[in-house]
Amino acid sequence: MKEFKIQIIEKVTGAYPSIKEVLGVETFENPKNSDFGDIALPCFKFAGILKMPPVKIAENFSLLFTGDKNFEKIVNINGYLNFKFNREEYIRLLCGEFRDGNIFNKLKTIGNNKTIVIDYSHPNIAKNMGIHNLRSTIIGQSIYNIHKFLGYNSIGVNHLGDWGTQFGKLMWALEEWSSFEEVEEKGILFLNDIYVRFHSEAEKDPCLEESARIWFKKLENNDHTAIKWWKLFIKVSMDAYDKIYERLNVKFDYITGESFYIRYLDETIKKLEEKNLTEISEGALVVKFDENENMPPCLLRKSDGATLYATRDISAAMYRLTKFKPYKVIYVTDIAQELHFNQVFKVIEMYDPCSKGKFKHVKFGRLSFSDMQMSTRKGNIVPLNEVLDKARDKAIEIIKERNAVISDKAETADKIGIGAVIFNDLSVSRIKNIEFDWDKTLSFEGETGPHIQYSFVRILNILEKIEHFETNIDYSLITDEYSYDLLRTIEQFENKIIQSCEENEPSVIANYLLDLSKTFNRFYQNNRVVGVENDLQNSRAFLIKILQSVYAKCMDLLGIPIIDKM
């Protein structure tokens, strides 16, 4: 509670001005043991300045607060000065911050409408969306939501993998084995199969690779048939992706794939050449880096003249700088691409030093599979809609077992499944490698999405039963242990949101939701709201209403669907 901290700081620095520099609101900690008090001031770092042992300092400080009505008790233990709040006063102040959306309005001003471009999801056209596409998609969407909530101008970009020799492979294969109509009818799974078949045939006959290159060359040269195929691939793929995006509530402001930047490639290379950043090395056009950068050269053109992934990303980065004038550009991808982005960002920085620090690679760990090797070339991926379907089916089973009264069971089950899948992914730090595990993904108890949703159903059910909300609240009635713990957890909302934004780390919010859920369930077990004495019901309902707004916002930021019955 900031007010109390400021009061303490003013009092202490009033008596000991020499420690003004090192004493701020961030100096305070939460006591390890709540018996000690509500906040603690560690006095170790004042020892050098005041030339006293910490225990003595804490003792001297404590004398300053004799008779202060805001603190019930002040004790010094091992150099920590522990303050116990006057709970009623604390709760009154805290509730003031949270009522009428005050805290939300405050958070909304942080971003100051600065533009953040977020590049996420970026699936590869003609490939079925698999569980391996999930991380970038939902981490990116969550980072988008968080920035937007904090008042940034979030711009979501889906940088589709819609260019490259793999389309030559498909074109050759389809001309040989299929037809335009068949692709249109059978959709993305068919394209996926064709791609797999191409690779198994190409193992026997290496000439196929050359045929594919010829077809890709046709595409680059605007050949009518090639373009017709390519547009079909995109249409068929987007039809499939859009269904999944809709299910996961994922949205983009721009869908501009790699192909969009092809028109700028020559210009990009020319710009870099004009700044003398390029050179020919082993027949290729490259940008070399300082030795202390410890990076291999960035290739712009292969020795055969073709451009590369990096060239397209540099083009895209330059385009984004001029088009959006961003405060920051965030790329959400696998950690395996770290070197690639370091190279791209460095090239941009060498071209335009003002861009330094604007570009950020938000990387996440690798997804692995225990019992199979994942490879789109061999076709053994785990399709994302299959994961969501299995999660939904399991939820349907549980709903049936429980005989719950739910109006639309199929829709609710789908939302539970989605909640499970999303939370499973967002609840661990981005950087951790994840081994895909059906049992864990489909687990609905403990620290899971359905648990989060279930607790929220309890919250909603309480509020549903309250007929009338008083605005005049008796704060002395919610000073008990369970209400107080809940309020202390709610209080962390502001810091948690800011932290997750600064670190681009949705898991901070996911773990916070678990804290909220845990403290609420404890409250629920011990404190009845509906039907208790009138003033008590009012006070508790008020507390639950504050909880509801904070809890719902956290779920919204992560993209976990809200359900009112389950």
Add this chain to the structure above:
RNA sequence: GCACCAUUAGCUCAGUUGGAUAGAGCAACGGAUUUCUAAUCCGUAGGUCAGAGGUUCGAGUCCCCUAUGGUGUACCA
């Protein structure tokens, strides 16, 4: 070879940016439902924070080395 990332309870993970006795969930065992939904709650058990050294009042957290695992390392994306 070089570089980056990870390593905390049997398993999966937190750990407020250097503070007090390292916390959850799962799995195991024991308990709670005439109650606002038991997808819940309470309790028991489980630890050489990978290992060694350093920095200081104080290290899971910062620095150095080592080990293990993952990833990348010039014409794939």
